[in-house]
Amino acid sequence: MFEKLALIGIGLIGSSIARAARQHNLAxxxxxxxxxxxxxxxxxxxxxxxxxxxxxxxxxxxxxLVILCTPVGAYEAVTRAIAAALMPGAIVSDVGSVKAxxxxxMKPLLPASVHFIxxxxxxxxxxxxxxxxxxxxxINRWCVLTPEAGTDPAAIEKLAGFWRAMGSNVEVMxxxxxDMVLAITSHIPHLIAYNIVGTVSDLEAxxxxxVIKFSASGFRDFTRIAASDPVMWRDVxxxxxxxxxxxxxxxxxxxxxxxxxxxxxxxxxxEALFTRTRAIRRSIINAGQETAAADFxxxxxxxxxxxxxxxAVQRDHGGGEDA
Amino acid sequence: MFEKLALIGIGLIGSSIARAARQHNLAxxxxxxxxxxxxxxxxxxxxxxxxxxxxxxxxxxxxxLVILCTPVGAYEAVTRAIAAALMPGAIVSDVGSVKAxxxxxMKPLLPASVHFIxxxxxxxxxxxxxxxxxxxxxINRWCVLTPEAGTDPAAIEKLAGFWRAMGSNVEVMxxxxxDMVLAITSHIPHLIAYNIVGTVSDLEAxxxxxVIKFSASGFRDFTRIAASDPVMWRDVxxxxxxxxxxxxxxxxxxxxxxxxxxxxxxxxxxEALFTRTRAIRRSIINAGQETAAADFxxxxxxxxxxxxxxxAVQRDHGGGEDA
Numbered sequence: 001m002f003e004k005l006a007l008i009g010i011g012l013i014g015s016s017i018a019r020a021a022r023q024h025n026l027a028x029x030x031x032x033x034x035x036x037x038x039x040x041x042x043x044x045x046x047x048x049x050x051x052x053x054x055x056x057x058x059x060x061x062x063x064x065l066v067i068l069c070t071p072v073g074a075y076e077a078v079t080r081a082i083a084a085a086l087m088p089g090a091i092v093s094d095v096g097s098v099k100a101x102x103x104x105x106m107k108p109l110l111p112a113s114v115h116f117i118x119x120x121x122x123x124x125x126x127x128x129x130x131x132x133x134x135x136x137x138x139i140n141r142w143c144v145l146t147p148e149a150g151t152d153p154a155a156i157e158k159l160a161g162f163w164r165a166m167g168s169n170v171e172v173m174x175x176x177x178x179d180m181v182l183a184i185t186s187h188i189p190h191l192i193a194y195n196i197v198g199t200v201s202d203l204e205a206x207x208x209x210x211v212i213k214f215s216a217s218g219f220r221d222f223t224r225i226a227a228s229d230p231v232m233w234r235d236v237x238x239x240x241x242x243x244x245x246x247x248x249x250x251x252x253x254x255x256x257x258x259x260x261x262x263x264x265x266x267x268x269x270x271e272a273l274f275t276r277t278r279a280i281r282r283s284i285i286n287a288g289q290e291t292a293a294a295d296f297x298x299x300x301x302x303x304x305x306x307x308x309x310x311x312a313v314q315r316d317h318g319g320g321e322d323a
Numbered sequence: 324m325f326e327k328l329a330l331i332g333i334g335l336i337g338s339s340i341a342r343a344a345r346q347h348n349l350a351x352x353x354x355x356x357x358x359x360x361x362x363x364x365x366x367x368x369x370x371x372x373x374x375x376x377x378x379x380x381x382x383x384x385x386x387x388l389v390i391l392c393t394p395v396g397a398y399e400a401v402t403r404a405i406a407a408a409l410m411p412g413a414i415v416s417d418v419g420s421v422k423a424x425x426x427x428x429m430k431p432l433l434p435a436s437v438h439f440i441x442x443x444x445x446x447x448x449x450x451x452x453x454x455x456x457x458x459x460x461x462i463n464r465w466c467v468l469t470p471e472a473g474t475d476p477a478a479i480e481k482l483a484g485f486w487r488a489m490g491s492n493v494e495v496m497x498x499x500x501x502d503m504v505l506a507i508t509s510h511i512p513h514l515i516a517y518n519i520v521g522t523v524s525d526l527e528a529x530x531x532x533x534v535i536k537f538s539a540s541g542f543r544d545f546t547r548i549a550a551s552d553p554v555m556w557r558d559v560x561x562x563x564x565x566x567x568x569x570x571x572x573x574x575x576x577x578x579x580x581x582x583x584x585x586x587x588x589x590x591x592x593x594e595a596l597f598t599r600t601r602a603i604r605r606s607i608i609n610a611g612q613e614t615a616a617a618d619f620x621x622x623x624x625x626x627x628x629x630x631x632x633x634x635a636v637q638r639d640h641g642g643g644e645d646a
Contacts, residue, residue: 186542201599237584275553
């Protein structure tokens with residue numbers, strides 16, 4: 001499909017692309033470049049590519065597909081470094097979690113001779129680094145492409161085909177709209193999770209040990225998201241500030257009225273909200289974006305997978321997530 | 324171990340106790356009582372007990388262990404109904420998520436001839452109802468007992484042995500302290516999850532469908548907790564108000580300063596928090612209260628379980644939970 005794929009940055013996403021592209025034969029050769037010699041050695045040891053370069057300009061030479069997989073904060077420096085070495089007609093893309101900022105930073109630095117098509121695969125885990133990737137990561141996950149008006153449709157279709165070949169469903173979207181949707185589906189959930197885990201880590205040591213002990217009562221779910229890559233997330237909040245603050249405002253308004261309902265002991269209001277929210281999860285499971293297995297299918301006790309009685313999810317008394 | 328176990332309420336927790344007690348032979352007979360005839364029929368169809376009663380007083384006759392497994396809001400009515408029928412020397416316990424309120428409500432209604440030992444197994448899933456239970460639910464999970472000073476140590480030890488036999492680790496604690504610890508490990512996480520899922524369900528329909536589509540970017544984790552039993556959770560917030568408002572206050576203070584850091588583009592502050600929070604998850608995994616598998620071990624793509632490279636969790640650049 002491509003002669004040479006150049007991956008700049010080889011963390012969870014970059015290394016998963018390398019593995020999937022290799023598995024599905026999407027590129028004749030795969031060039032890998034990363035700033036850190038240690039990470040590059042790790043990628044080499046894992047056999048993720050064919051060539052390994054500390055200099056990204058060398059990696060993109062002759063590449064017809066270049067994908068930036070570094071934290072967004074490194075994009076400007078990387079783009080400056082590779083711009084002159086890019087092959088005319090090459091497709092230049094990325095996997096960043098924000099898109100308007102990426103367009104603003106990269107577009108002016110790129111030669112007019114390349115096809116610039118920003119991208120964002122909506123997939124991942126809380127683990128980081130080259131060893132955390134796996135080729136199935138993108139299967140049944142969405143990949144959003146945000147090309148500017150006037151971008152060559154053939155190039156867009158070729159990049160879309162690359163993602164579909166790795167198992168993704170592709171959606172083309174306006175960068176600003178992408179950033180607003182992701183602010184609520186991703187950036188705010190991460191901000192909230194980081195915040196509550198931070199609140200706990202500020203508790204006095206004695207209480208903290210008990211929180212860890214009794215974390216199965218709900219808290220531990222938040223720690224998964226709050227274990228995500230710190231540098232990547234720092235950059236997300238530095239580069240999608242307006243959308244994040246807008247959605248955070250809505251969250252705070254709702255939390256204030258929920259706090260009031262708790263203070264006033266308003267049972268009907270609490271039960272109404274707690275009932276309404278179940279429908280959203282059912283929609284996500286029906287959309288194939290989540291498992292219906294209890295507890296995400298976490299192993300319970302003797303590694304018996306928890307059952308997922310479809311009807312049980314609908315029940316409205318007895319049991320429930322333990323508190 | 325017990326002659327007759329009476330379970331009042333047979334949802335996720337009650338039905339899991341019934342299954343585990345049967346599996347480990349902890350009671351000669353199991354009597355099940357629940358307010359709803361439909362639920363009682365369901366329990367009978369599942370063969371969870373030996374006798375089935377709509378009248379809880381009949382169920383507790385001759386029972387040497389009685390466990391309330393209904394939402395906490397029903398405790399007063401249930402206790403009034405069973406008090407006169409309780410066998411002298413019987414152990415009366417519960418599985419409620421709050422403990423100080425339970426002591427306040429039940430203690431005055433119970434005869435002095437019974438051993439009142441409130442309990443709380445820190446285990447559960449987001450599913451509800453008799454069919455959602457499974458016998459392994461309590462394995463390697465904590466069960467907190469909150470007996471008043473002066474309670475017969477032999478009775479406490481006998482109930483602790485019952486929980487240990489089902490796989491739990493038992494901890495004895497002061498009711499008020501339990502409520503404060505659970506406020507932060509469980510009640511606030513649930514309040515936050517319900518709140519953000521509520522914020523999303525208030526978005527205009529078009530955006531909402533996109534949120535569901537792109538929920539794999541973080542949001543879907545919150546929907547699991549926000550799918551928990553509404554009535555049970557209503558009662559939690561009605562009966563542990565002070566501890567919840569105290570911990571919610573701390574959460575809000577932290578969120579305000581985090582919001583300020585985003586507004587001011589304070590990268591170092593954001594990265595510092597996002598790095599600090601990883602340690603908490605490692606502690607929870609090391610404490611055996613969580614799986615180290617990426618994404619909770621959710622199936623990825625072709626149902627290949629996601630790998631859990633121990634070293635990868637430590638990495639601090641590249642990849643990370645996708646946003």
